[in-house]
Amino acid sequence: MELRRGPWSVEEDFVLMNYISHHGEGRWNSLSRCAGLKRTGKSCRLRWLNYLRPDVRRGNITLEEQLLILQLHSRWGNRWSKIAQHLPGRTDNEIKNYWRTRVQKHAKQLKCDVNSKQFQDTLRYLWIPRLVERIQASKISNNNSSSETQQPVQLMNNNNNSILITSVTPENSSVATSSENSNQDYYQVNQSDQLWFEDYQAMDQQNNIELWMDNEDIFNNLCNNEDIWSLLEH
DNA sequence: AAATCTGCCAACCGCGATCAG
DNA sequence: CCTGATCGCGGTTGGCAGATT
Structure with a gap:
């Protein structure tokens, strides 16, 4: 079966959410197959954790x-998932993106390594x-x-x-x-x-x-x- | 107005850790 | 214990939109 890549469609989101609401998350590879999604388990997991999961917070970082x-970060370094555990609703991906785009930019301006x-x-x-x-x-x-x-x-x-x-x-x-x-x-x-x-x-x-x-x-x-x-x- | 640059963010990739048979 | 499958993490990429030249 040919796997889909790239952005998720509304239909795919619906299928994934619907399946997880009935069967729960985890076992991502079999979940993907059983739900009939042409996506890797990895892709399903990422989509759920970073976007679809109901407690994901949206909007600017306060x-x-x-x-x-x-x-x-000063304590743990680039351990994004650990940092994310202390910011309810924020994903490691979001924090990582924030750090890279904002904090690293300022390190560059100061002409020093982040x-x-x-x-x-x-x-x-x-x-x-x-x-x-x-x-x-x-x-x-x-x-x-x-x-x-x-x-x-x-x-x-x-x-x-x-x-x-x-x-x-x-x-x-x-x-x-x-x-x-x-x-x-x-x-x-x-x-x-x-x-x-x-x-x-x-x-x-x-x-x-x-x-x-x-x-x-x-x-x-x-x-x-x-x-x-x-x-x-x- | 068009071209180029920049910031942002979703998604992918590689790798090590963990799990299951 | 071994091995292949799967998971989870951190790094990186690609594309879009808005800003700048």
Whole structure:
């Protein structure tokens, strides 16, 4: 039997959805045959998981989701399926596409490799905190009560060639992180030994941005579809 | 207005892991 | 235990639409 390739038709989608609704997913090769689809099992699986499955989320990646992607990628690297497990309704393919088209583009603009320590540090110490700050600001301006439990972070040069990351209380939440100063801090850090990294890890254990990942409300305020990259550039 | 470029995203491919006989 | 089949993941490609030249 000749296998079909390329985009799925509406009829094929219907057949696949109908079959899975009656028989469940899995055993993709036999599923494809039994459903009468001229597609590989692999193709059926991909179509279902990335497009047809009812809990797939559509629309732009939100600020919160962008933050999660950055944080999780800094920890796990290109383990897209693992990252996707923490973004309900988003597929590994979607996250991978987002990363490649948006994040890698900015690495290119900075003339550094996306996997280089320099770029990873830029993400971790400059862009992630600024994104957290931005989200926090948007929540405060929205009078969102859930913001009380979430704290922004602040970047400080502690005169020891390391960057100190501290939480910021609501009363002094106007965090100053001009790109010039932060870049200067960043390059000083780059010349230092491993102390800064240990500092960060220690803070990581206590009260820093990782708290965000565990907040159950994080997906309850998906109000904002702004793009962090345009925000961070200006 | 036409040609070219760019961003986006669905789909395919290769490979290693896992499963089943 | 071995081997072929299948699955799942990450990398890559191709095509479309909108932006730019």
